Amino acid sequence: MKRNNFILSLFLLLLFISCKNTNHYVGTHIHKYEIQSTEEDQKVESLIFPYKVEVDKEMNEVIGQLEVDLVKQSPNGSMGYWLGDLLLEEAERMSGEKYDLAIHNSGGVRKNLKAKGAFQVKDAFEIMPFDNNLVVVDVPGDTLQVFVQHMANANGWPQSKELRYTLSDGDAFDILIDGEEIASDKIYRIVMPDYVANGGNRCYFLLDLPKKDFEIPIREVIISNVKYHTAKGENINPIDDQRIIVKP
Amino acid sequence: MRRRDFITRLGVGSALTSLGSFPYEALLKNDMLKLCILHTNDVHSRIDPFPMDGGRNEGLGGAARRASLINEIRSLEDHVLLLDSGDIFQGTPYFNYFSGEIELKLMSQMGYDAACIGNHDFDAGIESLRSQLDAHANFPIVNSNYEFKDTPMKGKALNYKIFDKGDLKIGVFGLGIQLEGLVPKHWYLDTEYLDPIQKGNETASILKNDLKCDYVICLSHLGYKYRESNRLSDIDLAKSSKDIDLILGGHTHTFMRKPDVQENAIGKEIHIHQVGFGGIYLGRIDVYFERNTKAKCLRCNNQLVK
Numbered sequence A: 001m002k003r004n005n006f007i008l009s010l011f012l013l014l015l016f017i018s019c020k021n022t023n024h025y026v027g028t029h030i031h032k033y034e035i036q037s038t039e040e041d042q043k044v045e046s047l048i049f050p051y052k053v054e055v056d057k058e059m060n061e062v063i064g065q066l067e068v069d070l071v072k073q074s075p076n077g078s079m080g081y082w083l084g085d086l087l088l089e090e091a092e093r094m095s096g097e098k099y100d101l102a103i104h105n106s107g108g109v110r111k112n113l114k115a116k117g118a119f120q121v122k123d124a125f126e127i128m129p130f131d132n133n134l135v136v137v138d139v140p141g142d143t144l145q146v147f148v149q150h151m152a153n154a155n156g157w158p159q160s161k162e163l164r165y166t167l168s169d170g171d172a173f174d175i176l177i178d179g180e181e182i183a184s185d186k187i188y189r190i191v192m193p194d195y196v197a198n199g200g201n202r203c204y205f206l207l208d209l210p211k212k213d214f215e216i217p218i219r220e221v222i223i224s225n226v227k228y229h230t231a232k233g234e235n236i237n238p239i240d241d242q243r244i245i246v247k248p
Numbered sequence B: 001m002r003r004r005d006f007i008t009r010l011g012v013g014s015a016l017t018s019l020g021s022f023p024y025e026a027l028l029k030n031d032m033l034k035l036c037i038l039h040t041n042d043v044h045s046r047i048d049p050f051p052m053d054g055g056r057n058e059g060l061g062g063a064a065r066r067a068s069l070i071n072e073i074r075s076l077e078d079h080v081l082l083l084d085s086g087d088i089f090q091g092t093p094y095f096n097y098f099s100g101e102i103e104l105k106l107m108s109q110m111g112y113d114a115a116c117i118g119n120h121d122f123d124a125g126i127e128s129l130r131s132q133l134d135a136h137a138n139f140p141i142v143n144s145n146y147e148f149k150d151t152p153m154k155g156k157a158l159n160y161k162i163f164d165k166g167d168l169k170i171g172v173f174g175l176g177i178q179l180e181g182l183v184p185k186h187w188y189l190d191t192e193y194l195d196p197i198q199k200g201n202e203t204a205s206i207l208k209n210d211l212k213c214d215y216v217i218c219l220s221h222l223g224y225k226y227r228e229s230n231r232l233s234d235i236d237l238a239k240s241s242k243d244i245d246l247i248l249g250g251h252t253h254t255f256m257r258k259p260d261v262q263e264n265a266i267g268k269e270i271h272i273h274q275v276g277f278g279g280i281y282l283g284r285i286d287v288y289f290e291r292n293t294k295a296k297c298l299r300c301n302n303q304l305v306k
Helices: A002-020 A042-059 A078-095 A121-127 A141-153 A218-231 B002-010 B024-028 B063-076 B093-098 B101-110 B126-136 B196-210 B234-240
Strands: A024-034 A062-066 A117-120 A133-140 A163-168 A171-177 A187-193 A211-217 A244-246 B013-017 B032-040 B080-084 B161-165 B168-175 B215-220 B246-248 B260-263 B269-273 B281-290
Touching: A042 A121, A042 B063, A042 B093, A042 B101, A062 A218, A078 A133, A078 A187, A078 A211, A078 A218, A117 A121, A121 A218, A121 B093, A133 A141, A133 A218, A141 A163, A141 A171, A141 A187, A211 A218, B032 B063, B032 B168, B032 B246, B063 B080, B063 B101, B063 B281, B080 B168, B080 B215, B093 B101, B101 B126, B168 B196, B196 B215, B196 B234, B215 B234, B234 B246, B234 B260, B234 B269, B246 B281, B269 B281
Parallel strands: A163 A244, B032 B080, B168 B215, B215 B246, B246 B269
Antiparallel strands: A024 B013, A024 B281, A062 A117, A133 A187, A133 A211, A163 A171, B032 B281, B161 B168, B260 B269
C-alpha cells in the first residue's frame, strides 16, 4: 500500500515537473537606442586601437578630388555614371582592347552619398567593400536584350554611357548601344564584376558565356582610375547625361 | 531615480505593444518575470562610427559606444539576452584586412549570446568563416536550414541554443537565406540550403513543445519582406508558424520603428523586428511573463494588436 502511494506521488511529482517550465507570456515592451552620444567603452576602444592604426595608415591617403557629390540613385545618379564609365575606361586601359560597355549591379554599390571634396582610399572601400574582380564577358545580342530587361526590372543599374534606353514601369524600350539597336547575331564585350558574370543577382543567363578575368578587385580598379586622373591633373567629375529616360 | 533618468535619456523610440497600460507594479510583487532582449543585425564590420562625410548616417554607430550602452543596460537588468541576426562581416576595410577577426573579438567582448549566419558572412570563404569563429568567437552560431556536413563548417552551427534566465527558459534558433545566386559558389561550397519554413517550424516545435521553452526566438537572415512573391521572407515565416514568438530579422536593412505584429498559423500574435544596419541602433525588447504558479494566467492578453 505504502509503495503504491509512493509511486503515485512520484508520478504526480513528475507530472508537475514536466509542465512546470511554461510561464505565461503577458506582454512586450519595445525600446530602440540610437547609438550616437553614449560614451565609448574603454576596453573595447583599446581592443580596436591596434587594428585601427594599421588600417588607417593606408585608408586616409587622399588620392583625388571630387567636383560633385556622388549620389547613388536609380535609375540615373552620379555614382552610377561615374562607376560605369570608369570601369570601361580602366578595362580598356589595362588590356589595350575596345569593349562595348560596362555595367555594375546596384546592390554592389554600398554607399549612397559621397560628398564632393577629397577622395581617400577609404572612400573606395566604403563604395565597394566586396572583393569582386573585374571581368569582361562575351554576350550575344539576344542575351544582352534579356540582360537590359533584367536591369530595367531592378529600376536600372550603374552603367557606362554607351547604353541608353527608355524605362517604363520596369520595362526597357528603345535600347541603343553606342547609338545603334542591338544586333541579335553580334557578340558584345561587356565589362562587369565577376559576381554578376557568375550568375549573381539572378543573372543566370550569363553563366555559360566566355569570360576573361582581369584578376583585379573592382575596388582596386576604382583606386587606380582615381590616381590616373589625379596624375593627369584632372578632378573626378562624372558625365551627367540622363542615360536612362524614364517614362511614367 | 538614477535608473529612471537613464532609461529616459536613452529611450529614443519606445512603444508598448500588446497591452494598453502595463502592470509594472506587479513586477514588484515578484510574481512576474522579465526578459530583456538586446539585438543587432547587418552590422557589416562597422567598428568605428560612420565617417563624417556628409552621408545620412555620419557620426552614428560604433562598437565602443554600443558596448558601453550594453554594459549600462546589463547593470540594470537581471536577465539580458544579446543576439545578432547575421551579416556581421563585410563593409569596411577592417574586414578586408583581418577577415572578421576584430568583429568576432568585439562581439565576444560585449558578451553576445548567439548569432545566426548571413550571406556576407561567407565573403572570405566558408573555410575562413570556420577558422575565424573557432579562433575569435566565444558565442554559439545557430542555424537550422544549412546542411554543412560536407563543408568546413561541419559541426559548428547549433540547431538551437537554450538559455536559462532565472525561471525562464528561452529557446533561440537561426535561419539563413538561399545562397545560390547571392553568394559565389566557391565561397559556400557544398552548403545545402533547406526550406527555412519547414526547418524553422520543426525546430521551433522542438523548443516549444518537447523542451518546454517559455519563449522561442528565431534569428533570421531571410529578410523582412519582398515585392516578389517567390522570395521567402520573415512575414511568410511568421504566418506559417505556430511556435515562434519573436523573429529578429536582417538582410533587408529595414529600419523598423516598432515590431511588426503578425498573426501566426493558429491566430496568435508573433513579433518581427529588425534594426536597420551598421550598428546604428541597438534594439531592445522586454518580454514579461506571469510566473506559472496559478492554474490560470491572470494577466495574459494574447489578443492580436493591429
